[in-house]
Amino acid sequence: MDFIHPRRGRRTLHEMIAEIQSYVHEEPTESYKVVIGTDSQTREHSTVFVSAVIVQRIGKGAIFYYQRNRYKAIRDLRYRIYQETEYSLKCVDALKESGFFSFSIQLPMEIHLDIGQKGETRKLIQEVVGWVTAVGYTAKIKPESYAASAVADRFTK
Template sequence: MSKEYYISPSRGRLSFEEVFADIIEFVSSEPQLRHKLIIGTDSQFREENGSCFVTAIIVHREGKGGRYYYQKYYDSSYSANLKQRLFFEASQSLSLAGRLAERLAENGYADLNVEIHLDVGEIGSSREIVRELVGMIIGSGFEAQIKPNSFGASTVADRYTK
């Protein structure tokens, strides 16, 4: 990725800094409500240009909706090997969550809950690596969600891999 940017359906193309500022504005506009920051990545293998990865950032105002932003990129080094792609998805989400958590702490929002949604579940082809991926996320200090509760990866990010 040469120039990092995210897409917001309501705000258009944004830099990481603009996304961060928008998250802070959204959270601080109703500080009495509970907010959660959700990061999720999904991928789809494509023979013509490798795997398409989408990482989504969702700022959820519990009971009141939210906003989301996503970044789409291709990587030919992750082919049809599902296990490799799932570990890469988790590492992408973990990296972004770390960046956001650091910036949140620097700006007085260290208490904002950051959750990573994994596109794995107890049923299906990904079930063999659920514990490994969840352990990786929890061991890094973040909460992890798997299917059917991982809408950040399995619904929001998934929508843009097609």
């Protein structure tokens, strides 16, 4: 499971975790939050999914990484939104399994979903938010879901 830092390039999961831990330890008294979101873009023959992992130093910047996966074109919106949510949750699981949350500073986490009150995705809000909260995470939707609708979206193009 590799990730990409926009300036430093490709990183393994363990390299990414080490860099994030270093970032947090630079200013250990600050408040932080982990935000994970996935967006997708379907073209003629493929769908690209991009998951973003953002660690915010609240009010003082952030560091982020992303992961890109390409699959055969997925036309069904409900299925695509479910896949986006699954990618975000799998990302959290990979971080947990790799010891990401074992360092001393508590990091609250949010899952950002690329759904909102406007458009076709409004029909999916209850289902998808329910799924994320049922597994124990805070879910955010548009316009608060910047990890999916802004950061991940930027790298689906």
